[in-house]
Ligand SMILES: Nc1ncnc2c1ncn2[C@@H]1O[C@H](COP(=O)(O)OP(=O)(O)OP(=O)(O)O)[C@@H](O)[C@H]1O
């Protein structure tokens with residue numbers, strides 16, 4: 001969202017296009033003023049910003065304390081680089097070694113130890129709840145998009161089929177899904193279908209999202225197919241292709257190019273709508289954010305960060321789609 | 333090659349019934365070039381589209397090379413392979429290159445290998461005089477070139493009959509000649525052709541027979557000399573006065 005703005009400014013500077021440049025400058029000024037206003041407002045309510053607490057919820061250094069499982073005596077500490085190997089002799093004359101980080105060694109040679117005493121620690125990088133939530137949101141949306149695309153394609157084809165039952169069924173499905181709120185659908189999937197069919201919350205969440213997206217994708221695909229001139233189907237049929245062949249080789253490839261922009265919009269919506277599955281306790285980005293807030297009270301910071309992460313996902317997706325669109329434009 | 337007996341096609345829509353083709357009986361012999369002329373809305377296109385099953389018949393019979401199109405058991409896809417069609421609007425596949433336009437149906441329908449299909453495709457592009465454009469996309473070709481590609485695409489299926497529905501009507505005047513030239517060459521080679529056209533010169537020069545349609549009916553039928561110099565029916569006389 002912001003990158004085109006900076007692009008404009010840059011362009012203005014490079015091309016000495018003063019008029020556009022000054023307008024863009026005005027935009028930036030207004031945005032800056034709004035930001036400043038927000039800042040002053042938060043000053044007034046005396047909110048204590050703690051941005052420094054945020055990074056640990058992306059990645060953190062996890063300390064693993066090593067303890068002796070028996071009573072014994074330290075016989076030897078070998079240091080090699082950053083790690084230390086501690087040998088402990090147990091009361092049954094049995095030597096066991098422990099590897100810890102050199103700086104964390106808490107014992108000395110010949111020291112007597114009791115069961116449960118700590119020797120030192122090792123550290124590992126762990127993924128924090130925000131990154132984990134981002135990942136869950138990402139694959140949840142990807143899975144729902146994929147299934148939504150398949151459902152939408154089938155429904156869209158049924159929608160324009162010459163078979164009346166197929167047509168009516170697809171309209172029925174599309175109308176029901178488009179006429180009810182996604183949040184309610186998610187509850188129905190989780191509480192009703194989840195119980196009746198005994199499916200997990202993740203499956204219920206993905207299904208609800210996929211079936212929701214499918215109804216919209218179906219309409220997009222129907223419109224795309226119907227936007228291809230009738231002559232294309234006739235030309236394909238007159239060459240002896242049957243309907244499925246004509247669809248696969250002639251109609252759908254052309255329709256796909258046209259429906260890519262609305263389809264991309266639909267999938268971007270899906271990423272955002274996926275935040276609703278947090279109500280059935282799926283730990284997606286939104287739910288992770290809520291959990292982090294309960295332990296940090298950094299409410300403002302975390303919600304801003306969560307918003308930024310969604311923005312990151314959606315803008316990466318739209319960049320990818322834009323790239324695909326450019327690739328497909330060769331025959332224009 | 334083609335026998336139509338009392339062919340009728342009615343369109344029912346928005347409360348009114350249109351008798352687009354209203355009892356046409358006509359035959360086309362192998363190697364014959366038949367030109368259909370008639371005023372706008374007289375059912376020429378509809379008749380032609382019935383011949384390759386793009387429209388379902390309301391009643392009557394069409395036999396193409398002995399196969400009855402009205403028979404429910406007939407596989408229309410099989411019939412259409414043998415009947416090539418060229419449209420007024422070319423209808424090339426815009427997402428495929430010129431060569432791919434020719435290759436696709438050969439591979440999908442005739443199950444030819446890519447090599448064989450490409451060889452056949454190049455041969456035909458040479459024949460219609462646009463061999464050098466094989467890698468272009470249709471949109472970058474002129475109308476005349478596009479229509480020649482469309483003819484080559486139909487020929488690639490090695491049809492027994494070629495149907496042309498006003499193949500030059502959407503073209504700029506200076507491109508009409510190049511397309512007609514390709515069609516004349518086809519006629520000389522003995523292709524069976526049914527051509528709907530307003531090009532009276534072409535009808536005179538190439539046609540073995542001229543059919544004149546009006547209001548869905550076959551009004552007059554005869555050799556070009558007969559038709560252009562001595563038409564019997566009043567409606568045909570009127571029409572000729574207008575176009576000549
Ligand atoms: N799909 C359709 N649905 C309803 N009516 C149709 C349809 N196709 C054709 N018609 C009608 O059938 C009649 C014959 O149409 P057709 O296109 O065959 O005429 P034509 O002789 O080819 O005319 P032109 O010279 O303008 O191409 C017209 O009255 C037309 O409105």
Ligand SMILES: [Mg+2]
Nearest residue numbers: 376377378498
């Ligand atoms: Mg017509």
